[in-house]
Amino acid sequence: MDGIIDFLNTVFWGYVLIYGLLAVGVYFTLRLRFIQIVHFPEMLRSVLRSNETDKSGITPFQALCTSLASRVGTGNIAGVAVAITLGGPGAIFWMWIVAALGMATAFAESTLAQLYKVKDDEGRYRGGPAFYIAAGLKAPWAGTIFAVCLILSFGLVFNAVQANSIAEAMEGAFGVPKLGTGLVIAALSGIIIFGGISAIARTAEVVVPFMALAYVGLALFALVTHISVVPAMLGHIVGSAFGLEPAAGGIMGSVAAAMLNGVKRGLFSNEAGMGSAPNIAAVATPDPHHPVSQGFVQSLGVFIDTIVICTATALLILLSGVEPGPNLTGTQLTQAALEVHVGGLGRYFVAVAIFFFAFTSIIGNYSYAENALVFLGHGHVSGVIILRCGLLAMVVWGSLQSVATVFNTADASMGLMASINLVAIVLLSGIVARLAKDYLAKRKAGLEPVFVAQDMPDLPPGVDAQIWSRK
Numbered sequence: 001m002d003g004i005i006d007f008l009n010t011v012f013w014g015y016v017l018i019y020g021l022l023a024v025g026v027y028f029t030l031r032l033r034f035i036q037i038v039h040f041p042e043m044l045r046s047v048l049r050s051n052e053t054d055k056s057g058i059t060p061f062q063a064l065c066t067s068l069a070s071r072v073g074t075g076n077i078a079g080v081a082v083a084i085t086l087g088g089p090g091a092i093f094w095m096w097i098v099a100a101l102g103m104a105t106a107f108a109e110s111t112l113a114q115l116y117k118v119k120d121d122e123g124r125y126r127g128g129p130a131f132y133i134a135a136g137l138k139a140p141w142a143g144t145i146f147a148v149c150l151i152l153s154f155g156l157v158f159n160a161v162q163a164n165s166i167a168e169a170m171e172g173a174f175g176v177p178k179l180g181t182g183l184v185i186a187a188l189s190g191i192i193i194f195g196g197i198s199a200i201a202r203t204a205e206v207v208v209p210f211m212a213l214a215y216v217g218l219a220l221f222a223l224v225t226h227i228s229v230v231p232a233m234l235g236h237i238v239g240s241a242f243g244l245e246p247a248a249g250g251i252m253g254s255v256a257a258a259m260l261n262g263v264k265r266g267l268f269s270n271e272a273g274m275g276s277a278p279n280i281a282a283v284a285t286p287d288p289h290h291p292v293s294q295g296f297v298q299s300l301g302v303f304i305d306t307i308v309i310c311t312a313t314a315l316l317i318l319l320s321g322v323e324p325g326p327n328l329t330g331t332q333l334t335q336a337a338l339e340v341h342v343g344g345l346g347r348y349f350v351a352v353a354i355f356f357f358a359f360t361s362i363i364g365n366y367s368y369a370e371n372a373l374v375f376l377g378h379g380h381v382s383g384v385i386i387l388r389c390g391l392l393a394m395v396v397w398g399s400l401q402s403v404a405t406v407f408n409t410a411d412a413s414m415g416l417m418a419s420i421n422l423v424a425i426v427l428l429s430g431i432v433a434r435l436a437k438d439y440l441a442k443r444k445a446g447l448e449p450v451f452v453a454q455d456m457p458d459l460p461p462g463v464d465a466q467i468w469s470r471k
Contacts, residue, residue: 005408012415018263020422021273025101028108031429032436036103036299039440043300049287057125057285060297062201065208067277067298069200070154070364071305072212073357074165074331075269077350080313081333085324087261088254089233090240092314094262095269099306102272103299108432109425111295112136113278114286115435118464120374124197125467127282128368129275129421130375135462136428142420146275147372149417151387154276155369157410159391160398162358162365167399169331173351182399185359186392193366193388197283200367204360211356212309218349219312222341226319233318269310270302274414275421277301279368289468290451292439295432316341366391431459 029036036043050059058066083091109129116135117127130150134143163185167178192203223230238244241262243255271277277298286293313334320337322328328336331350338346366388373387425432435451442449453459453468 002408005412008412009408009415012412012419013264016419017415017422018267020419021105021267022098022101022263024273024422024426025098025105027426028104028429028432029101031433032104032107034104035436036100036107039296042443043296043303046286046288046293046296047300050285055285056119056123057283058198058201058280059205060284060286060294062205063280063284063294064297064301065204066197066201066280066364066367067301068208068212068304068364069204069360070276070280070368071269071271071301072208072309073162073361074354075265076305076309076357077313077334077354078165078330079265079269080310081317081324081330083261083265084314084317085329085333087258088240089237089314089318090242090255090258091262091265092237092311092318093241094259095266095306095310095314098263098266099270099272099302099310102267102270102306103302105425106270106272106277106302107292107295107299107436108429109273109275109278109421110281110298111291111432111435112425112428113282114284114291114294115431115463115468117282117467119467125283125285126371126374128279128371128375129424130372131282132278132428132462133420133424134375136431136460137424138462142424143375146417146420147375149413149420150275150279150372151369151376153410153414153417154365155372155387156390156394157413159362159365160394161410162361163395163398164401165331166355166358169351169354173348178399179396182396185362185399186395188359189362189366189395190388190392192363193391197280197367197370200363201283203363207356207360211353211360212304215353216308216312218338218342219315222316222319225341229319230315233315237314237318266306266310270306272302273422273425274418276365276368279371280364282371283367288449290435290439290449291468292435292449292451295436362391362395434459 047060047064050061083095112132113127113129116132117125118131120126130143130147133146134140163182166185167181170176170181171178192199241258281294281298284294317333317337320340322333322336322340324333331354335347335350338349342349369387370384373383438451439449451468452470453463453465
């Protein structure tokens with residue numbers, strides 16, 4: 001089994017997804033005419049508005065924060081440090097490029113998730129890739145595979161990984177036993193996830209802005225205290241990306257290494273195209289009432305994750321002057337950099353940041369898994385309780401040990417899930433383009449961009465006309 005799993009991961013993460021995610025990002029950027037850049041202000045407008053009359057979903061801001069809760073994890077702290085260690089400062093430039101392209105992919109998948117969302121037995125919005133694959137492509141079998149893979153990876157195993165990161169950080173910084181940390185995380189997670197997606201959304205809209213602002217605030221402090229060297233540092237990042245500056249020690253810092261590691265870490269961090277964030281995008285009540293509105297919101301999520309938070313980590317490391325090495329990479333490199341900026345508090349700050357980043361990832365990941373469970377027809381009380389208990393058990397287990405085979409299986413599962421999603425959104429790209437054109441035309445004409453399914457009678461069947469009717 002180890003050999004089969006390793007082979008699948010090599011295929012998915014070495015070839016299919018690296019090139020597939022980039023190609024799809026370029027495709028949607030061109031087909032949507034650089035919508036993520038030209039209409040960036042529309043993203044902010046879509047987040048800040050809220051429809052108070054429709055109680056079936058969460059607010060756009062809550063949807064953004066919940067997706068960021070999952071996106072922003074230990075990869076934003078340790079992953080960026082690894083990218084710099086293996087690829088040099090130039091890796092950050094390629095992370096920016098990947099994020100810019102990924103914003104278009106995130107726009108497409110979240111727009112589709114909104115369009116094909118449904119209401120469950122309790123009148124709450126549900127949706128995601130499994131739903132638009134089944135309804136839009138008439139391929140329920142593919143939707144089922146996607147949902148099972150999502151539950152395995154995001155609902156269970158990846159939460160064990162996050163718990164393991166928290167336990168190690170707490171033990172290293174404060175000497176807290178791993179089992180104690182695991183039990184506390186499980187208890188806190190249980191309190192929130194047993195309240196359902198609405199409780200997760202309310203928690204995320206408070207915790208996520210707090211943790212993001214605190215972390216970015218520290219990076220701004222580093223910028224201000226090193227303002228004289230910031231222009232040169234930005235030039236160093238761009239120069240290293242194109243090999244215009246001498247490489248530091250062999251392959252480290254070379255163009256190929258910078259590009260490969262920047263692309264990989266960028267893709268893994270922002271999750272654009274993976275099919276994860278659309279699960280919470282579908283739950284939102286968009287304002288204006290148009291699928292494209294939530295597409296803009298989730299596109300902004302990619303920007304915040306990579307351009308803002310990953311860049312904050314990169315600048316903290318690069319401005320510290322700390323040199324990465326074989327024994328100083330990942331979380332340890334970020335901690336060493338912070339100790340330069342704020343003294344001994346740096347170690348504790350990183351531990352606390354990892355706690356918040358990883359903990360919110362756990363509850364955000366669960367919200368995705370619950371949607372997938374509803375698609376599979378097991379969204380009744382007993383099925384949901386089993387999923388929640390399984391997640392809490394994985395959190396405690398993950399805090400104590402790391403079993404490579406289990407984690408590699410989850411990677412393979414997510415690789416298959418993402419591959420299915422990429423094929424689906426490309427096949428449905430014509431619908432995305434039509435919706436975007438409709439939204440922007442109405443906005444240009446000074447009208448409120450409201451989508452009514454009956455106005456597009458030639459749309460493929462599968463769209464709930466009652467949800468998208470004139471209010």
